[in-house]
Amino acid sequence: MIRLAVLDMAGTTVADDGLVELAFTEAVAQVGVAESDPAFPGMLDHVRRTMGESKISVFRTLLDDDESRAQQANAAFERAYAERVGQCTEIDGAAATIRALRDAGVKVALTTGFSETTQRQILDALGWRDLSDLTLTPAQAGRGRPHPDMVLTALLRQGIDDVREVAVVGDTAYDVRAGLRAGASVVAGVLTGAHGRGEFAEAGATHVIESIRDLPGILSTQD
CATH class of the missing domain: 1.10.150 (DNA polymerase; domain 1)
Structure with missing residues (x-):
C-alpha cells in the first residue's frame, strides 16, 4: 500500500x-x-x-x-x-489530485531542483503553501536528482517504514532514476513536461501516465 x-x-x-x-x-x-x-x-x-x-x-x-x-x-x-x-500555473487537476491523495491517507511531498527561495515563490504564486505535507529542495535533503536523497528524506520526515510504500512521480528521467534508486515501488513518468515515453522507458519507469490526475488510479491497484 x-x-x-x-x-x-x-x-x-x-x-x-x-x-x-x-x-x-x-x-x-x-x-x-x-x-x-x-x-x-x-x-x-x-x-x-x-x-x-x-x-x-x-x-x-x-x-x-x-x-x-x-x-x-x-x-x-x-x-x-x-x-x-x-506566470506559473497549476497543471490541470494537480491541486485536486494532491488533496484527494491526502484525503485517502497518502502523504504528499512536493520536490524541486530549484532553490528553497524559488520553490517558496512558486508555492506562494499558486497559493500552495499548505497544499502538501512536505516540500523539499536538493539543499534541504543533501543532493538533487538523480540521487535518491529527496525521496528518502521525505520518507524519513513523514515516518514511513518501508521504501516500497512510496510512489515517485516526475516529468524527467532524473525523477525516475531518483525514485528507483530510493527503492520506491511506483516510479511514474508523466507526459506533461520535459521528457517522453522513450526517455522514461530507458530510465526504467514502472508506469507512464498522461497527467498527474491519473496517479490515484495507479495507486488504487497497489493495495
Whole structure:
C-alpha cells in the first residue's frame, strides 16, 4: 500500500511555460555566454536533457566546475525565474489530485531542483503553501536528482517504514532514476513536461501516465 507520494513540481504539478530555458539564457549571459555564442546551443541542449537535476549541478557541469561562475550563473537564474514566477500555473487537476491523495491517507511531498527561495515563490504564486505535507529542495535533503536523497528524506520526515510504500512521480528521467534508486515501488513518468515515453522507458519507469490526475488510479491497484 502506498503511504507517501513524492511529486515533482515544474512539469509535473506546475506549468511554467518555458521559464527554465528563458531564465537559463539570462543566467549564462551573466557569465559571458550570449545566445550568439557557438557554445550556447550545446549548453541549451544539455539543460533540456537534464531537466529535473539540481540547477547548481547543471551550471557546474556547463561551466567546467568553475564554482565562482557556477554560483554566479545560478544566482542569476534564480533572479530571472523569480521575476516571472507569476506566470506559473497549476497543471490541470494537480491541486485536486494532491488533496484527494491526502484525503485517502497518502502523504504528499512536493520536490524541486530549484532553490528553497524559488520553490517558496512558486508555492506562494499558486497559493500552495499548505497544499502538501512536505516540500523539499536538493539543499534541504543533501543532493538533487538523480540521487535518491529527496525521496528518502521525505520518507524519513513523514515516518514511513518501508521504501516500497512510496510512489515517485516526475516529468524527467532524473525523477525516475531518483525514485528507483530510493527503492520506491511506483516510479511514474508523466507526459506533461520535459521528457517522453522513450526517455522514461530507458530510465526504467514502472508506469507512464498522461497527467498527474491519473496517479490515484495507479495507486488504487497497489493495495
